Amino acid sequence: MFAIRQYEFGPASNLLHEEVPDPEPTTGQVRITVAATGVHLVDTTIRKGGFGPVDFPMTPGREVAGVVTALGDDVSPDWLGRRAVAHLGQAGGGYAELAVANVTALHALPDEVSFEAAVAMIGTGRTVVGVLDAARLTSDDVVLVTSAAGGMGALFVQEARNVGARVIGLASGEKLDHVMANGADAAIDYTRPDWADGIKDMTVVLDGVGGEAGAQALKTLGPGGRQIIYGWASGEMTQISTPALFANSLTATVALGPGLMRRGIRALEDESMAGLASGRFVPLINPPFALRDAAKAHEALESRATVGKVVLKP
Numbered sequence: 001m002f003a004i005r006q007y008e009f010g011p012a013s014n015l016l017h018e019e020v021p022d023p024e025p026t027t028g029q030v031r032i033t034v035a036a037t038g039v040h041l042v043d044t045t046i047r048k049g050g051f052g053p054v055d056f057p058m059t060p061g062r063e064v065a066g067v068v069t070a071l072g073d074d075v076s077p078d079w080l081g082r083r084a085v086a087h088l089g090q091a092g093g094g095y096a097e098l099a100v101a102n103v104t105a106l107h108a109l110p111d112e113v114s115f116e117a118a119v120a121m122i123g124t125g126r127t128v129v130g131v132l133d134a135a136r137l138t139s140d141d142v143v144l145v146t147s148a149a150g151g152m153g154a155l156f157v158q159e160a161r162n163v164g165a166r167v168i169g170l171a172s173g174e175k176l177d178h179v180m181a182n183g184a185d186a187a188i189d190y191t192r193p194d195w196a197d198g199i200k201d202m203t204v205v206l207d208g209v210g211g212e213a214g215a216q217a218l219k220t221l222g223p224g225g226r227q228i229i230y231g232w233a234s235g236e237m238t239q240i241s242t243p244a245l246f247a248n249s250l251t252a253t254v255a256l257g258p259g260l261m262r263r264g265i266r267a268l269e270d271e272s273m274a275g276l277a278s279g280r281f282v283p284l285i286n287p288p289f290a291l292r293d294a295a296k297a298h299e300a301l302e303s304r305a306t307v308g309k310v311v312l313k314p
Contacts, residue, residue: 031099122273134255156206223249291312
């Protein structure tokens with residue numbers, strides 16, 4: 001099979017398309033013929049060495065969907081030939097034509113769910129569900145979504161509309177059109193230095209960007225507003241002082257880490273996949289990259305040139 005291999009930490013150019021032996025499932029595992037692989041911003045951090053040591057050479061990729069074509073011992077034969085999606089965890093191995101997954105990680109896919117949509121929801125979607133648990137959106141809310149044309153941001157815009165809230169999305173350039181098409185009440189170009197002028201009385205900010213954008217977003221909150229922090233794509237966390245919170249009776253919640261996982265990963269995945277099947281969530285997907293172009297996919301994601309979830313196709 002062909003897979004992406006990385007031999008040392010570094011730039012996207014370290015992701016090499018090579019022929020390697022087919023992986024074999026062991027006890028409790030299956031082998032998936034991969035139809036789509038998700039690319040996550042976390043993958044770029046792992047590539048650069050931001051999440052500690054890994055064993056080289058490695059094949060990145062933690063989200064795969066396809067057809068189960070081989071079974072290890074102690075796996076029900078019912079899985080053979082089934083469409084499925086799985087999150088592989090930090091072990092990775094998803095940027096490949098074939099991937100091995102624990103059977104306990106599998107979610108069966110109905111025929112009407114595309115492989116691309118499945119990988120968009122198995123990891124990104126479960127995080128979205130956890131963040132929404134913390135946000136507790138209602139029809140009374142006025143919601144500001146940072147990075148509203150991203151894989152997570154697009155889903156937040158949809159859920160705000162689902163519950164009857166008003167929603168403003170931040171994006172830039174042509175991405176603003178995607179934000180409006182996704183159902184936002186307004187889309188604002190956050191690259192304008194004065195973008196926050198005139199925006200006030202937000203009740204919720206969903207902040208995955210951090211940095212200056214996150215700090216400006218905090219200032220748009222009205223009395224009793226809440227800022228839900230789930231990332232810092234800018235490279236810098238939003239800086240929030242206690243006096244700033246006291247000034248307007250604000251709250252700030254970090255929706256990552258132990259708090260995100262209190263329901264358990266499987267429960268978050270189950271809700272995410274059920275929301276995909278029901279139409280509650282309709283992931284925005286960037287035009288897929290070929291597997292051999294994984295380096296280009298990383299570069300595009302890091303430069304914020306993508307819209308929605310980034311996907312590789314073998």
